[in-house]
Amino acid sequence: MSTNTYINADCVITGNRIYKNGRPVFDDQAAAAPDFLVSAYRHFDLQYPKFYKMDHTSRLGWLANELLLQEGFQKEKYRPEEVGIVLSNSNSSLDTDIRYYETVQSIPSPALFVYTLPNIVIGEISICHGFKGENAFFVSEQFDTGFIEQYVNGLVNNNILQACICGWVEWLGNDYRAALFLVEKMKTANSVIFTAENLNKIYQIENG
Template identity: 60%
Template sequence: MNYITASSGIIQGKVSKNGQQLFENKDAGASDFLLSVYQHFSLNYPKFYKMDNLSKLGWLASEVLLRDSFDQSKYQPGEVGLVLANRNSSLDDDIKYYETVKDIASPSLFVYTLPNIVIGEICIRNGFKGEHAFYIREHFDAAFIAGQVNYLLDNNILRACICGWVDILGDEYKAVLFLVEKQKSDNAVPFSAENMNVVFD
């Protein structure tokens, strides 16, 4: 049995953790909102400013997920990984990159034209070196994610996994992440599609 030991959500102007709302800023566009989240939590990570909005969204959700919940000293770098999915891949940045091609193509925007870069950013921040994968799904499919993550944990390929959904296009965005571990902690719930959907919906 594996356990959801923490969850986080960043959905249309609201930030929550373990079901509790932590921050709200409803009137800003996506870029301004993401910056306000960074500032609200007093984060200090200059690379944040270089990221595209998909990476900012996923990275912020991972910061909220892990802070005060994750004891990294329990794990080797190769024992922690990620399984993420979304609907719109990196289209938000693809559109912005292609605007620059007409003039001078921007390498700093081009590098974000892959959805898995958000995984790379979270790995760099935390030193996670385990298995990861990015899937494109039309809708959040908790059963599919649960199947992937359970395989990794049950076969001892990973001992902890961050999984969930990170999607943005223009000013529409939704990130919901779960920290899944093999060890039960206080307030942990069994890792299942059903329990993921309770948080996601």
């Protein structure tokens, strides 16, 4: 039986600006795109040295997830198998594929090679937090909010997951956007109903 599921937190990173639950929380217009992530990492005093070894896509997704789960997410309420991750983007791991290909001309870089799959960002988040639930990474031309709503609701309503981190994590060249959503069954004071329309609205936050 289908029941309501809720977006209990969201985090959008785009245009060198970070929004948490609809409010801008960090901005650094002077930084180049890759440096912006490091600037944000230091600003929020995050402590995870592996961050520096990640490719751009994983850094972006990991950072968005850290801010998404800060203040509010009660990890201890769930077993590791009950928290899953469903992400998507349009260019897969192309940004890193290109950089890896450049190293192949001389000596291939093992550190880059391990990031030549888009779902590695899911692994980075899962390892960091110990999440062991269902996960998937979909590649689609645009953020298909209808599909994400249906897929995640399927997992939650069938009790495969109790909480799901879902959304979009894309990095190519200097263009990037992350929009992550924490979806749970439990309603809180700031919940919005998990619908494609609400996902779209938050995803395009900078357009008002």
